[in-house]
Amino acid sequence: MGLGKIAASMRNIGCKMGVNRSINANFTEVHLRQAPLRVYYFLSRFRYTGFHAIFLKSSPPWEVHMITEIPPRSGAAFTLKKGQRLRVIDPNGEQVSDMLAFNAHDTDEVISSGRSLDYASKLFLTTGDPLYSNRSNVMLRIVEDTVGRHDFLLTPCSKDTFRIIYGDEHPHHGCFGNLSHALEPYGIKPDQIPIAFNIFMNVQVDGETGELKVDPPKSKAGDHILFEADMDLVVALTACSALQSNNYAFKPIHYAVEEGAAALTTEA
Ligand SMILES: [Zn+2]
Numbered sequence: 001m002g003l004g005k006i007a008a009s010m011r012n013i014g015c016k017m018g019v020n021r022s023i024n025a026n027f028t029e030v031h032l033r034q035a036p037l038r039v040y041y042f043l044s045r046f047r048y049t050g051f052h053a054i055f056l057k058s059s060p061p062w063e064v065h066m067i068t069e070i071p072p073r074s075g076a077a078f079t080l081k082k083g084q085r086l087r088v089i090d091p092n093g094e095q096v097s098d099m100l101a102f103n104a105h106d107t108d109e110v111i112s113s114g115r116s117l118d119y120a121s122k123l124f125l126t127t128g129d130p131l132y133s134n135r136s137n138v139m140l141r142i143v144e145d146t147v148g149r150h151d152f153l154l155t156p157c158s159k160d161t162f163r164i165i166y167g168d169e170h171p172h173h174g175c176f177g178n179l180s181h182a183l184e185p186y187g188i189k190p191d192q193i194p195i196a197f198n199i200f201m202n203v204q205v206d207g208e209t210g211e212l213k214v215d216p217p218k219s220k221a222g223d224h225i226l227f228e229a230d231m232d233l234v235v236a237l238t239a240c241s242a243l244q245s246n247n248y249a250f251k252p253i254h255y256a257v258e259e260g261a262a263a264l265t266t267e268a
Helices: 001-015 114-121 159-164 173-187 262-268
Strands: 030-034 039-043 051-057 063-070 073-082 087-092 097-102 105-109 128-132 137-143 197-199 202-205 212-215 221-227 233-238 254-260
Touching: 051 221, 063 073, 073 173, 087 097, 097 137, 097 173, 114 128, 159 173, 202 221, 233 254
Parallel strands: none
Antiparallel strands: 030 039, 039 051, 051 063, 063 254, 073 233, 087 221, 087 254, 097 105, 097 197, 097 233, 128 137, 137 221, 202 212
16 A cells, blocks of 8 residues: 555544544654554654554554553553453563553452463463463453563562662652552552563573573564453553663653454454
8 A cells, every 4th residue: 555545544534533634644654564464554753642653454444543652751541441452562672561450340450470470380471371360360361472571570660669779869750650640540559559561571580590680672663562351451551761671761662452353353
């Protein structure tokens, strides 16, 4: 598909969405990604409040997903319904995103590192692996993963992380502060925050001594991980604030909520 046709489609969709004023083919960068079933066009430099880009599924019926940008050293929270999918993208490479999930109907049920690693009998989870709650229910399943290395051991970075590990006198509030702030509207308190699933975080474990080492993420620009929700969830995500975890540069994270495979099959 040529740029002209994409622009026409964007204008058409823009009309439907009431954002036509912003659709002026003001994109200077088009990323083409070939997925098994779909082709995505990433249209960057799309200036519309709160959204950095749009991506389109080429096969009919056309479906528009807004990609939301989480700016460097910040966070966001949103609901994800059972069957929906959450795509987390590292737009620049080497950027970690801490992810939390709570049962939307009872926020005492929360993602559990201990249960997930226990039932998987391994430290590094990837495509096909479920993420369990503290009540041993599956919350999310990893359905795609272009990186294959994420951490589920370490706590979200926080003021105390920066004070204790980095020796900062005036520490940043970190992922913990960003998660707390984003989850506040859902009635979730800071003390309810567990170990996050640290997307793209590359922690090396010495199998003999157990020593941990935080290396740069293996994610390259455009890499992603895709989750499918097994229950209605409140999800929180960050663009991580710890220097060492992100190869000493703070970058944004992109995410999109998509309809699940079951819904797409039904539509077809
Ligand atoms: Zn962090």
